[in-house]
Amino acid sequence: xxxxxxxxxxxxxxxxxxxxxxxxxxxxxxxxxxxxxxxxxxxxxxxxxxxxxxxxxxxxxxxxxxxxxxxxxxxxxxxxxxxxxxxxxxxxxxxxxxxxxxxxxxxxxxxxxxxxxxxxxxxxxxxxxxxxxxxxxxxxxxxxxxxxxxxxxxxxxxxxxxxxxxxxxxxxxxxxxxxxxxxxxxxxxxxxxxxxxxxxxxxxxxxxxxxxxxxxxxxxxxxxxxxxxxxxxxxxxxxxxxxxxxxxxxxxxxxxxxxxxxxxxxxxxxxxxxxxxxxxxxxxxxxxxxxxxxxxxxxxxxxxxxxxxxxxxxxxxxxxxxxxxxxxxxxxxxxxxxxxxxxxxxxxxxxxxxxxxxxxxxxxxxxxxxxxxxxxxxxxxxxxxxxxxxxxxxxxxxxxxxxxxxxxxxxxxxxxxxxxxxxxxxxxxxxxxxxxxxxxxxxxxxxxxxxxxxxxxxxxxxxxxxxxxxxxxxxxxxxxxxxxxxxxxxxxxxxxxxxxxxxxxxxxxxxxxxxxxxxxxxxxxxxxxxxxxxxxxxxxxxxxxxxxxxxxxxxxxxxxxxxxxxxxxxxxxxxxxxxxxxxxxxxxxxxxxxxxxxxxxxxxxxxxxxxxxxxxxxxxxxxxxxxxxxxxxxxxxxxxxxxxxxxxxxxxxx
Numbered sequence: 001x002x003x004x005x006x007x008x009x010x011x012x013x014x015x016x017x018x019x020x021x022x023x024x025x026x027x028x029x030x031x032x033x034x035x036x037x038x039x040x041x042x043x044x045x046x047x048x049x050x051x052x053x054x055x056x057x058x059x060x061x062x063x064x065x066x067x068x069x070x071x072x073x074x075x076x077x078x079x080x081x082x083x084x085x086x087x088x089x090x091x092x093x094x095x096x097x098x099x100x101x102x103x104x105x106x107x108x109x110x111x112x113x114x115x116x117x118x119x120x121x122x123x124x125x126x127x128x129x130x131x132x133x134x135x136x137x138x139x140x141x142x143x144x145x146x147x148x149x150x151x152x153x154x155x156x157x158x159x160x161x162x163x164x165x166x167x168x169x170x171x172x173x174x175x176x177x178x179x180x181x182x183x184x185x186x187x188x189x190x191x192x193x194x195x196x197x198x199x200x201x202x203x204x205x206x207x208x209x210x211x212x213x214x215x216x217x218x219x220x221x222x223x224x225x226x227x228x229x230x231x232x233x234x235x236x237x238x239x240x241x242x243x244x245x246x247x248x249x250x251x252x253x254x255x256x257x258x259x260x261x262x263x264x265x266x267x268x269x270x271x272x273x274x275x276x277x278x279x280x281x282x283x284x285x286x287x288x289x290x291x292x293x294x295x296x297x298x299x300x301x302x303x304x305x306x307x308x309x310x311x312x313x314x315x316x317x318x319x320x321x322x323x324x325x326x327x328x329x330x331x332x333x334x335x336x337x338x339x340x341x342x343x344x345x346x347x348x349x350x351x352x353x354x355x356x357x358x359x360x361x362x363x364x365x366x367x368x369x370x371x372x373x374x375x376x377x378x379x380x381x382x383x384x385x386x387x388x389x390x391x392x393x394x395x396x397x398x399x400x401x402x403x404x405x406x407x408x409x410x411x412x413x414x415x416x417x418x419x420x421x422x423x424x425x426x427x428x429x430x431x432x433x434x435x436x437x438x439x440x441x442x443x444x445x446x447x448x449x450x451x452x453x454x455x456x457x458x459x460x461x462x463x464x465x466x467x468x469x470x471x472x473x474x475x476x477x478x479x480x481x482x483x484x485x486x487x488x489x490x491x492x493x494x495x496x497x498x499x500x501x502x503x504x505x506x507x508x509x510x511x512x513x514x515x516x517x518x519x520x521x522x523x524x525x526x527x528x529x530x531x532x533x534x535x536x537x538x539x540x541x542x543x544x545x546x547x548x549x550x551x552x553x554x555x556x557x558x559x560x561x562x563x564x565x566x567x568x569x570x571x572x573x574x575x576x577x578x579x580x581x582x583x584x585x586x587x588x589x590x591x592x593x594x595x596x597x598x599x600x601x602x603x604x605x606x607x608x609x610x611x612x613x614x615x616x617x618x619x620x621x622x623x624x625x626x627x628x629x630x631x632x633x634x635x636x637x638x639x640x641x642x643x644x645x646x647x648x649x650x651x652x653x654x
């Protein structure tokens with residue numbers, strides 16, 4: 001009964017979404033207050049109905065209701081409760097239900113907290129948001145129904161992919177979806193502004209908190225996915241440039257560009273057309289990611305589905321919304337005149353270069369991701385574009401971005417003096433050079449990567465500190481009175497510097513050893529003496545494990561004892577590798593046990609990874625910086641911006 005109620009609620013949510021998409025839009029066009037007001041209760045009702053539907057599916061997973069096809073295919077009675085719950089979104093149908101739940105949540109939030117918006121703009125935003133909901137609710141109900149029943153329910157399920165049975169990946173998709181779908185709000189604001197004919201400082205201030213929230217969630221989601229890949233897959237890496245990884249990285253880059261360009265619109269009423277275009281493309285790339293994951297056109301270990309028919313449906317949604325928005329943009333773009341004037345040497349110009357670097361980097365990643373598909377489609381050639389291409393193609397943009405950020409953040413608006421800015425940042429430059437030299441010496445000159453990454457990371461960190469010092473007019477007491485947005489920017493830029501240091505020093509200094517290890521026969525890797533003490537068979541809740549016990553010593557002193565595993569899940573008939581890691585501030589000791597060897601002993605892989613944890617610490621710093629900025633009252637309430645008409649046919653906002 002509960003499952004049927006959830007199915008009915010989902011169908012009803014589709015009808016509510018249609019009403020929300022149509023009635024407020026007509027009301028805004030006609031100036032009918034009552035029709036515009038329909039959007040707010042409709043948004044709340046749509047969210048509650050989809051939440052009820054999602055709760056029904058969750059109930060079916062928790063109670064192991066195998067009469068539901070989705071539960072049978074993705075659960076099992078022996079699964080731990082955490083993975084029964086995460087199994088709801090660990091598949092195509094359930095993940096799409098989570099997608100529309102988050103979409104409706106953002107729409108409802110706009111209704112709940114959008115009281116400061118002009119009524120016509122709020123009505124149009126809610127209508128566009130609901131129109132997206134109509135498309136995806138239709139997609140779910142007609143092609144991906146999570147409520148399909150089995151005629152003869154089995155006694156047990158098929159289980160969940162063992163790689164997904166991990167806490168890191170249990171929470172990774174919800175955060176990623178909050179970021180993906182959160183960008184729909186920037187899209188809705190952009191389309192609503194184009195329909196209304198208004199893009200000004202107030203609009204930029206309204207759109208920034210939604211974009212910032214989406215960027216925060218994307219940052220956390222990408223970091224969780226990277227962390228999971230690092231410790232769960234057993235290959236010792238943190239980023240593979242897989243198509244699905246790239247699908248999350250591209251919207252992140254464009255969202256970062258959108259955040260910075262919106263600042264210029266807010267402060268100087270310039271870059272209006274570009275900012276609106278970024279808002280459209282950021283969500284467009286989120287839809288492209290959805291297409292990549294679910295269409296099967298590009299092979300990936302992260303793909304949810306391999307169904308071309310579903311892919312065509314998503315491609316149609318992508319063409320409808322992005323194509324429609326770009327058509328509207330083309331009709332309105334010439335009327336969005338920039339008002340602010342600024343020098344080539346100014347903070348505005350630095351933000352423009354920042355945008356160019358981020359946008360082109362996203363374009364390069366996109367080309368590399370889809371190029372194998374293009375080559376196969378047009379030339380019938382099988383190509384593989386891997387990490388070497390992306391690292392060589394994208395790295396120059398990030399090097400330029402890192403060099404630019406402290407300079408741009410320190411420059412004043414409208415016109416800057418380069419010599420004065422360099423004088424303010426000279427101590428930071430000297431500290432950064434010293435850090436680069438230290439990294440080079442510790443690496444004994446083996447890799448220029450260590451020098452460059454340490455210099456760039458330190459330049460970002462110390463440059464950020466120098467910029468805060470300048471903002472406080474060189475008076476320590478004023479630091480505490482700086483707005484939260486300034487501290488948020490400092491944490492975000494500093495976090496990016498920490499990520500630079502972590503990635504560069506890890507790639508430059510990691511050690512790898514692969515050998516056959518025998519019981520009680522020690523071997524040495526990078527100064528650490530490692531001994532395989534025992535290998536035991538262990539029974540888990542829903543898996544069988546071969547668990548190694550390895551002691552690690554340095555200079556005769558015990559450092560740690562690690563227990564890497566080789567697991568087999570009988571239900572799924574699938575083995576997994578579970579690395580064990582001794583995490584440290586400056587290095588990780590990473591051990592993986594493999595299969596028994598014919599001549600005796602076990603295959604053991606050892607990695608010594610310097611500064612690995614700095615990568616995720618830097619990501620958390622960036623997310624914390626975004627959160628600090630989001631709590632700044634100026635970013636939550638649009639005040640003090642006079643709205644001006646940019647299109648002759650626009651209707652004045654009320």
